[in-house]
Amino acid sequence: MQTPLLKPAITAADRVLLEIQRAIVEGDITAGSKISEPELAKRFDLSRAPLREALARLERCHLIERIPNAGARVVKLSTQGLLSLYQLRETLEGLACRLAAEHMADSEISELRALLDQHLSTQRVREGESYYQEAGDLDFHYRVILGSKNEYLINILCDELYHLVRMYRVQLGMNGPRVSRAFDEHKAILNAIANRDGELADLLMRRHIAASRRNIEKQLEQTGT
């Protein structure tokens, strides 16, 4: 059974939302640039009404910033923003792990274990191809978050912060060599969840994200400044 949680973009506003989201995350629309409603409407060939709906949701996930009567700008990436974002992720995904250890069904856990093994093998085949690793990493986190069974937590992490995290990763070029270590950490987290040890799962996830943050920061000070 495929997870039916991602609605397949029924309305036009949904479709254009996905397109713009991708464009912003991948830097196709430059960070910090001003957004022109008429221009985007023409570019995606629809009216301003659904476009504005999409912009409202983009603001919700912190990809753009709007000022009333003034317009919208694509968010600018900053060290401060990255720090704030990962601070929050540490706490929230830690909580997600603790709750997942309580609420995940045994079947979900074994599915997740299968997924990890699968990722490991495909990763061995495609060494260096960071895209798959990235997708796999996000998938793991995604499932744990869903396993928390807390609707608000799921909404915040999967709908609101998810794309911004991806934006930082993509635009800072995170193809780092942290791949194999991340796998081990995922495995350890999963074991804690399987043992219903929420406290340990929480701790391990916080460490895992902190390590990821330090990794990005290192990348940042090499590239930038």
Next chain:
Amino acid sequence: MQTPLLKPAITAADRVLLEIQRAIVEGDITAGSKISEPELAKRFDLSRAPLREALARLERCHLIERIPNAGARVVKLSTQGLLSLYQLRETLEGLACRLAAEHMADSEISELRALLDQHLSTQRVREGESYYQEAGDLDFHYRVILGSKNEYLINILCDELYHLVRMYRVQLGMNGPRVSRAFDEHKAILNAIANRDGELADLLMRRHIAASRRNIEKQLEQTGT
């Protein structure tokens, strides 16, 4: 200096948002009821365009739930929802306290202390009047959250979860006798922040919110079931 962080509702969509928010929180629009766009548009005497903008933001703060092409319903209160919400608040406001202990300026701390003393005195005068206590309580939490200086955290707690918390409190009739104890707990939290003891502040805030949650649960099982 008054905090200029709440924009004074420039646009029509902003105004109607505030009105509908209040109406939902205070039960003027029944929980679980269906929302009719034409009806609300007529009721507030504006077009559907700004109304839909308002509805989008209401969905963002979990006061309504929308289904594409089907419509929107006011959220229903449930024990499960309350639990999820307070679970999240415990963690998030705990984090806010820890960060506030790091980032709040001394001036902000003394202002907050003054505010607490003021609340205490006015509360002694107006014993039983729960409204002021409620406002004061929210104000304290609000300031601590702002003190965290984490934009994402602030956004989540103040913009997205705040009104839902109020909705639970109002509609479950929270005028409880937890008043004086809450004051003491606030004081203790503030002291920890002033001592720059983030860990303690975190712990105390989590306990504070857990106590508040148990209080509401007790209220709930008296009223409901």
Next chain:
DNA sequence: TTTAGTCTTATTGTCGACAATATTGGCCTT
């Protein structure tokens, strides 16, 4: 030359109407 003010221009916010989709009621079939 700088600065203040005004006017032009462009963008956002709002409106009413149309198109597409879901819901409701009635009708027919079994």
Next chain:
DNA sequence: AAGGCCAATATTGTCGACAATAAGACTAAA
């Protein structure tokens, strides 16, 4: 009589145009 199918209705999604506001250019005065 019950259940399913279809039409009628109502509601949502989308469109193009207008109004209100902000940004930018140009002029004029210090």
